[in-house]
Amino acid sequence: MAELIVHGKENIVRPGFYMPNRISIEAGRALHHLLDGQVCYLVDPTYPPAPEIMDFLKRKKVEIEYFDFRNTTSRDVREQILAKFSQGLSVVFLPGQVARIRGTYSDVPSPFLRHVGSLHISPIPLFLGYYGDSVTTLFREIPDEGCHEEFCILPQLAPGPQTGERLMKAWLEAGAARLAAQPLLSHSLTTELVRGIKAHPTTEIIDGMTGNALPFFKALGVSMTVAKLLRKRDDKRIGVILPPGPGGVIATLSCLLAGITPVLINYASSRASFESTVRQAGLKTFITARKFMQKLDTFPWPPEEQLILVEDLLKNLSKPALIANVLLAKAGPASVICKMFDTDARKDTDEAVMLFTSGSSGEPKGVAFTHRMILANASQCACRLDMNNLRFLGSLPIFHSFGMTVAMMLPLLTGCPICSYPNPTDARTINELIMKHKLSLVVATPTFARAYLRRADKETYKSVRYFVLGAEKLQPDLEKEFLEKCDVKVLEGYGLTETSPVIGVNMPDAAPVPGSKFFVPGTVARSIGAPLPGIAVRITDLDDDTKELPLTERGMIWFKGANVFTGYVGKPELNQELFWNGWFKTGDVGQMDLNGFITLGGRLSRFSKIGGEMVPHEGVEQALCQGFGLSAEDGVKIAITGVSDPQKGEALVLLSALPQHQRSSEEKEILTSIRTMLADMEMPTLWAPKYLVPVESIPALATGKLDLRGCKLLADEALGDLSK
DSSP: OOEEEEEOGGGOOSSOEEEESSOOHHHHHHHHHHTTTOEEEEEOTTSOOOHHHHHHHHHHTOEEEEOOGGGSOHHHHHHHHHHHHHTTOEEEEOOOOOBOOTTOSOOOOHHHHHHHHTTOOOEEEEEEEEEESSTTTTTOSSOOTTEEEEEEEOOOOOSSSOHHHHHHHHHHHHHHHHHHTOGGGGSOHHHHHHHHHHHSTTOEEEETTTOOEEEHHHHHHHHHHHHHHHTTSOOSEEEEOOOSSHHHHHHHHHHHHTTOEEEEOOTTSOHHHHHHHHHHHTOOOEEEOHHHHHHOTTSOOOOGGGEEEHHHHHHHSOHHHHHHHHHHHHHSOHHHHHHHHTGGGSOTTSEEEEEEEOOTTSSOEEEEEEHHHHHHHHHHHHHHSOOTTOOEEEOSOTTSHHHHIIIIIHHHHHTOOEEEOSOTTOHHHHHHHHHHTTOOEEEEOHHHHHHHHHTOOTTTTTTOSEEEEOSSOOOHHHHHHHHHHHOOOEEEEEEOGGGSSEEEEOOOOOOOOTTOOOBOOSOOTTSOOEEOTTEEEEEEETTEEEEEEOTTSOEEEEEEETTSOOOOTTOHHHHHHHEETTEEEEEEEEEEOTTOOEEEEEEOSSEEEETTEEEEHHHHHHHHHHHHTOOGGGOOOEEEEEEEETTTEEEEEEEEOOGGGOOGGGHHHHHHHHHHHHHHTTOOGGGSOSEEEEOSSOOBOTTSSBOHHHHHHHHHHHHGGGGO
């Protein structure tokens, strides 16, 4: 039986109306005791609690009030509750058994939250969560050995409207607080990786290019040998310029074992971005491979003396030392390896891995992933997925946060096989690898997925349980085509580098629960899913960050959780704009429904995601101003905004008040000349606007700042259905 830990006993109110997100027999007993048995339980027989809970109540001979949700008005239920209050009894609403996906934060379907909101009785929220001491046991659906329950009695909500929304917010924030307090997150990522590998030594990393398979224990043994060499250097950070696969795993793990931060370099970035990354991270050493260098002959490679080439490194390793370390990795205790490399020296909020994401000015922004952040997000993902016999496709670059956390760290921590392939655009090979190795978790962008679909049939994805698409908006036609042609449901997800990265994802619906007519869905059309456990959500007015809105109203989205970063490296002024009381402002506009599913409604931040890549609006504007010969004295004559695009997720729109851009009939010629101009300036091809919208003037606020909403409205009105 799982241990129960109770928080917030001081929030008990007698009599009071108690609303739990879920209930267990242990939590029910504890609450019954805290209320001195002076309780009436509210039950809907069409949504029945677990039999063991009902048996407990019957043995206690407590009062049970039944109501049929579909045939009982909120006024009638309100009178039932007030009548019990007058008798000195507290009332506890008992959530029933409901069909829900793994990791769902609440067992209360949205119709009941709406019903509670119309009662106009201020409830005391109760939050129950299940936790363990490892990635694979955190947030277990049913507590088992090594797992415990945490039961939180939260402060009573203030009277007022939209009680259902406020209950949901209280549950989410309690979940985020309880996750942040779990001891696991104060551990060392390196230690947990060693333990995960040692627990599954023969699990393989399959190189999709060569077909060779590297067992986890060999990868660890090689990494231990390389780490001893790296420890002799004085590097605090080392750049890793490698694609996904065995080399990327070994380089990253070697750095972690050596107590060095691996900085995973975006090898698709421009020279200016790479040079900025090197400067900001203070890099003077890079790990790469000669074969990879030959394929990227246009990349601005550092001087040879700064490079550690994988081929040369492996060739020159001491064979006796390598054999000894591989044997130790296979047969030795994890504790010995961890002690040998002092893996607990860096943990919790210490820097573990660094990535760079595009900035609004075009300069990359450094995100230092702490041990806590990666362990948190890996745990959150593991709780939502059925990890049994899960086989990962690792084709997204490891310099993308999803490729790093989900496609590399998560399988290493949990013992799942990885099939790597460095080119996610090679649809034919990707499909062949999925079939050959019976891969069950595939993650891609909608742009890549369209290419996969053209070369697929009903046999291609038979082994796939989770086909997740992110980084761009999922278009309905793509979803429909996958289902019709391949009999596979693609699942839209959402994440940010700054959140390690996964925030939410749609999942297959759960099987119905016998006897219950209600369910919490796994998928809501056009949404990006419900937040993973341990993530809280805040919505604010688009024009006033201090004005909080109900979660179901459209506004600016903020997140809080152990997986959320605390600020960009060396950007104090920007960080001050993006953080409030521990909340991170995403720049995304959206809202939630009462099942917790988030629907995005556009982006007010100054970047667009095009084909999965961040394109900074200000960076494009600066390049265009330079190309057009504009200066500050000319005033604001151009602006870049984004619109939805069925192929790439988003497309750039150039709003121009320049006289030479006012003839719409010349749009194609103007855009072609702009593309040529940007190419001559060595700017990324994604920076070229797809549309030109002539305007009288560029919208501005009273403060003189660019009116982002006004710019977006101008573009939407001018383009109409062209961008859809």
